[in-house]
Amino acid sequence: MMDKLAIFIVEDEAIVANDIKETLKSLEYDVAGIAKSGEIAMEKIKELHPALVLMDIHLATSMDGVEAAGKIHVLYDIPVIYLTAYADKALLERAKVTEPYGYVIKPYDERELHSVIEMALYKHRIEHEIKKRDAILFAVSSAVEWLLRISRDECSIPRIFESSDIRDILEPIGLALDAGAIGIFKADTDTSGQETLSLIYEWICPVYKSNLFNSELKNFKFADLNLSRWRDLLVKGDVISDTLSTLPEDEKRFFELLRVKSGVVLPIFIRDNFWGFIGFFDKAEITRSPDEVEALRITTNLLGAAMGYR
Known part of the structure; x- marks a missing residue:
């Protein structure tokens, strides 16, 4: 895993490619590699799988920059910025179809290059977060539809060890979020x-x-795992989003029992x-974005409403 964002250079002129490489290093990017052909x-x-590709729009090879950029867009969803000294109208029309994240005119200005790269990375990150949020909400809409349907037919929601239905509706949510696991914990009252x-x-x-x-x-209390603070937050409707390394030492046991290193925990109200x-x-250790957390909040609220519908 690279600490710095890695950028790949596609440029058929060795001197230009090396100059771009040194410029990127001075701007504190990693250079994943250089290729002279598509x-x-x-x-x-x-x-x-670099974070971004700088692509010479004119490559003196059988696969030109536009064709290579189009394949990168479709296959890998990696943002591409075109490098060009000139371009005729027909080439620009072809380039538009590949949905580039920007253009840099050669000879390039270092500040302009930096600005275009940062804007492209930001735009791609936001688009990715929006896609993930929409995928989560689409997945939960199917879950809510299922829950509402069984609520009309069943006196209660089946337990997972009696039916795989709950797992089946959680799965698309987990896949959309790219999560490792989802757990639903129910509060109850013991004999005391x-x-x-x-x-x-x-x-x-x-x-x-x-x-x-x-x-x-099973049948544990918040206090048993030193999670009284969590209860105070959850009953107020607050969200807990944390990682094992940033949790207070006495609150780590819950994540350790689950064998996880990060999580987002949200209250369910019926x-x-x-x-x-x-x-x-x-x-x-993953820190979820505000958009992801908000999508999970909406998800949880909808699940709670559907589970309480009779």
Whole structure:
């Protein structure tokens, strides 16, 4: 995993390519590689998957810059910026179809190059977040439709160990989010009248192990795992988004039991009453964007409304 954003250069003039390479380094970008033809570029980009490609629109090879950029856009969803000294109208019309993220005129100005790169990276990141948010909301719309349908037919939602239906509706949400696992924890009351929580529904990707039969995640209290602060936040409707390394030391046990390193935890309310919470977890330390967290909040609210519909 590269610490700096890596940029790939496609330029058939060695002197120009090397000059661009040194400029990028001075701007604190990594240079993933250099190719002098579209064919070589496609092979290397498939392997390296850089953050961005600087593409000479005129390549003296059988695959020109426009054709290579079009394939990169379709196959890898990597932003491309064209480098050009000139371009005729027909070439520009072809270039538009590839949806480039900008143009830099040669000989280039360093400040202009930096500005165009930063704008392209920002635009691509925002587009990616919007696509992910929309995918999450589309997935949850199917889940809500299913929940509303069974609510008319069933007295209660089936438990996951009796039916795979809950897992089936959580799966598209997990895939849209690119999460490792989703867990739904239900609040209940024990014989002494104290609130307890249990993991009752779960979806996991293939590399995760199930936690459904972990006894430490059955009938536990927030205080048992030093999560009283979490309860105070959740019952107020707040979202907890954290990583294992940034959690207070005494609150890490919950993530450790789940064998995860990050998660977003949101409260579920049914008819304005705290019902439990849902968590979206990962084995890597991932900080979700505000758009992703907002999409998960909407998701949780819709699930709570559908689960409470009778």
